[in-house]
Amino acid sequence: MRENDAKAFVRVWKVMEMCYKILGEGKLVTQRELFYKLLSDSPKYFSCQRHVNQTIQDVVSLLRCTRQSLGIMASSRGALIGRLVLHEPEEEHIDCSILGPSGHAITGDLNQLSRLNLSSDARYLIVVEKRLAEDRLYNQIPCILITAKGYPDIATRFILHRLSQTFPNMPIFALVDWNPAGLSILCTYKYGSISMGLESYRYACNVKWLGLRGDDLQLIPQSAFQELKPRDLQIAKSLLSSKFLQDTHRAELTRMVETGTRAEIEALYCHGFDFLGKFIARKIVQGDYI
Incomplete structure (x- = not known):
């Protein structure tokens, strides 16, 4: 497995682990807030917002669920x-x-x-x-x-x-x-x-x-x-x-x-x-x- 693929695989598990904690605490967080938490906990895997955004999309596709059901709240300008x-x-x-x-x-x-x-x-x-x-x-x-x-x-x-x-x-x-x-x-x-x-x-x-x-x-x-x-x-x-x-x-x-x-x-x-x-x-x- 190539290094980039291996990191992407680990990111999926890291995000799911974090979402499990978020849901366990009954909270909602934005993708930006999640990024800073992951940057603090796992800087080797999450060095930019793009890594988080892409991984969330992968998790949504994998679990066939919505962001909201993962405890991730939409940021809105509307x-x-x-x-x-x-x-x-x-x-x-x-x-x-x-x-x-x-x-x-x-x-x-x-x-x-x-x-x-x-x-x-x-x-x-x-x-x-x-x-x-x-x-x-x-x-x-x-x-x-x-x-x-x-x-x-x-x-x-x-x-x-x-x-x-x-x-x-x-x-x-x-x-x-x-x-x-x-x-x-x-x-x-x-x-x-x-x-x-x-x-x-x-x-x-x-x-x-x-x-x-x-x-x-x-x-x-x-x-x-x-x-x-x-x-x-x-x-x-x-x-x-x-x-x-x-x-x-x-x-x-x-x-x-x-x-x-x-x-x-x-x-x-x-x-x-x-x-x-x-x-x-x-x-x-x-x-x-x-």
Whole structure:
């Protein structure tokens, strides 16, 4: 057995041993917290966060379980705002429509998220790549806004999936930048993340691409377009090789690569700070999504 393979084998047992201790103590830890503990106890095998992340994925695949069942809690950057009330047993309810612009922070504890009772009079679920709460969009359109502020973490995907199961007739729309990273974010919500192994598809949702799309680019001034970066092209290459990418998404991505340009949602503000709400409402009413 090669040295690297032997170390990977030992790492699996070290992580399982640590998870056994965590569960025995009834605790939950993040992957970062687990890394520092393993770095202290077994520096020979865990010299970087990547070793821990990969080993956790191996353990999840080996045991066919979730991270949460191992006592590993998701780190979350996500937030919710809009026409949604959260009820946790024996706790005060949280009305997400009267919160400040940062919304309600999504906990990384999936057990806590699973205990929430959800009530809403919204008609739409809108996933946004960035924070748009300052627009008070949900006052213009009866909706719930959810964001992971970038690539979605497990906790944000989990609560989106719970919302989709609780309100099955509520369509889910995504508003992302017109660039390969924006499409990659949408695809993670829609299909899951390959890096999550067996957990990849667990929280997949039927997300429709509302914007930005090629047909919306006429609304953006030429000066607002940016050149694709090497990282964009790398993401595009990976997406184009995916068998899951639907034809309409592939066509959009191909157009990005061929033009070598990208555009951000914020570019729409050139029409005024109230334009975004009108833009979203028009596209929903006209059924302009894919």
